[in-house]
Amino acid sequence: MARGRTRRGPVSGIVVRVIEIQELTKRYGGKTAVDGLTVTVRPGHVTGFLGPNGAGKSTTLRMIIGLNRPTGGSVTVQGRPHASNPRGLWYVGALLDASEVHGGRSASGHLRALARSNDIPRARVAEVLAQVGLADAANRRIGGFSLGMKQRLGIAAALLGDPQVLLFDEPFNGLDPEGVRWVRGLFRQLAAEGRTVFVSSHLMSEMQHTADHLVVIGRGRLIADESLSDFAARSVRPTVSVATPDAVRFAEILREQGVRVQSTGVQTLEVADLAAARVGELAFTHRVQLHELTTHATSLEEAFMDLTADSVEYLAGDPR
Known part of the structure; x- marks a missing residue:
């Protein structure tokens, strides 16, 4: 535990500290x-930050911690620009790119x-290495680490200052199933601590098992900002598959019902917005x-794919 810090309990009783992003804009030339x-x-929540590749997620995270300067707008952490904190890891822990570490250093040397x-x-170095499962690799050179081990080391670095705010960019990359399960549990634990x-x-498949709240962007713009349950209720619509030798006539009957x-x-x-029983x-x-009736x-x-379809920057052709 970092000097002078105590473990945090549930959200009640602590000062609400948030990331505030206001009209944030970043341009690179004409882009x-x-x-x-x-x-x-x-x-108190795990907030998933979702969007297609190239949506602006990594750029936003870099502006939050002051690595990139905004072209317009503002972003504050706990009420102030993060770059103004001289001991930044006490306030915000971030994993942005697990591969951006000196391969010649040991894990413990890096931390x-x-x-x-x-x-x-x-003393915090040994604590966080044990927490992420790298205690036995503490003296190994990072250049020999797998991507999954580098991800764990990056998470250890984010936890090092025992911060109140934590940012993770694509933290599941390179992790095996056990590692993915562990990271999910860690994020929930951190959120439960307030x-x-x-x-x-x-x-989206990963966030539905991890996040409580979703922020979805596309081409740098906000598309959705809501709880996971609200996103599911608004976006998930059942359809009914029907097989019948009288498909043309039955389609007309259904359309006459406004279906x-x-x-x-x-x-x-394929029938939308009508229960199979009806x-x-x-x-x-x-x-x-009817030969088949399946919901x-x-x-x-x-x-998620439907919601962001118009925001995909690099769209591949149909492989079929």
């Missing part, structure tokens, strides 16, 4: 990476250098023979 972004990231520059007690945990990813229907084959239909009732009433729930991953 706008972040475009008027306004977001508040609150403590000792960070601790020395931020006036953090040396910390602000902001996790960037382009994988959205799409033909997916000679004898197959589809079956209409088929029975109009003497339509399919749209996954959160599909909902």
Whole structure:
């Protein structure tokens, strides 16, 4: 534990410390990476920061900790620009790029250098290495680490100053299934202690197991800012697959009821926003023979893809 720090309990009873982003903009020449972004990231939650590759997530994180200067707007951490904190790791811990470490140093040497520059007690180095499962690799050179081990080392560096605010950019890259499960549990634990945990990813499938709240951006602009449950309720819509030898007639019957229907084959239909039981009732009433009637729930991953479809910068062709 860092000098003079105590373990934090639940959110109640502590000063609310947040990341405040107001009209944040970053341009590189004629390209706008972040475009008027306004977001508040609150403590006590794991907030997922989602968007396609090139959406502006990494640029936003770099501006939060003062590595990049905004073209316009502002961002503060705990009420002030983070760059004004002389011992930054006491306030914000960040994993931005696990590969950006000196390969010739040992894991403990790398963390000792960070601790020395931020006036953090040396004892914290052994503590965080043990916490992330790298105690046995403390004296090994980082150049021989796998990507998953580098991710763990980056998380250890973020935890070194026992900060209230933590930022993680694509922290699941290179981790095996056990490592992914461990990181999920760590993030939830940190949030339960009342910390602000902001996790960037382009994988909705990972965030649905990790985050409580979602901030979704595309082409540098805000698309959604809501709880995971609200995102699921708003975006996940079931469809019903129907197989019938009378597909053309049945499609017309459904459209007369105001139902959205799409033909997916000679004898197959996809019906939206109508329960399978009601589809079956209409088929029975109009003497339509059914061979199949199946409900399919749209996954959160599909909902995310639909939501960000217009914001994908690099779109590959259909491989089929």
